[in-house]
Amino acid sequence: MTELLSDTGRKTMLEPLFKSGWEMVEGRDAIAKTYTFDDFTAAFAFMTRTALWAEKWDHHPEWTNVYKVVQVTLSTHDVGGLSALDAKLARKMDQLAE
Numbered sequence: 001m002t003e004l005l006s007d008t009g010r011k012t013m014l015e016p017l018f019k020s021g022w023e024m025v026e027g028r029d030a031i032a033k034t035y036t037f038d039d040f041t042a043a044f045a046f047m048t049r050t051a052l053w054a055e056k057w058d059h060h061p062e063w064t065n066v067y068k069v070v071q072v073t074l075s076t077h078d079v080g081g082l083s084a085l086d087a088k089l090a091r092k093m094d095q096l097a098e
């Protein structure tokens with residue numbers, strides 16, 4: 001069963017993400033990051049790669065794409081806040097954006 005990240009979980013799982021550009025969302029238990037790519041097709045290819053992992057893990061981002069910019073917010077709707085799945089998907093998205 002997915003559960004809210006504990007204080008310890010937040011420290012161990014979120015701290016590394018904050019170092020790679022993720023931030024807490026003001027007023028919401030969620031993390032967000034903005035990715036900027038060379039062009040639209042690179043941005044969309046990133047979204048496509050991410051979508052395959054989101055489907056595999058049954059955990060999906062909240063995101064917008066304007067031209068070469070992808071803004072991402074991650075939170076776990078089922079528990080109303082951040083879970084380990086969000087940290088896992090964030091790490092994967094950072095890998096896929098390299």
Ligand SMILES: C[C@H](O)[C@H](O)[C@H]1CNC2=NC(N)=NC(=O)C2=N1
Binds near residue numbers: 059061074
């Ligand atoms: C039934 C439930 O909504 C699904 O199992 C999955 C789909 N993808 C999801 N994605 C996210 N971000 N949060 C969820 O709670 C979630 N739930």
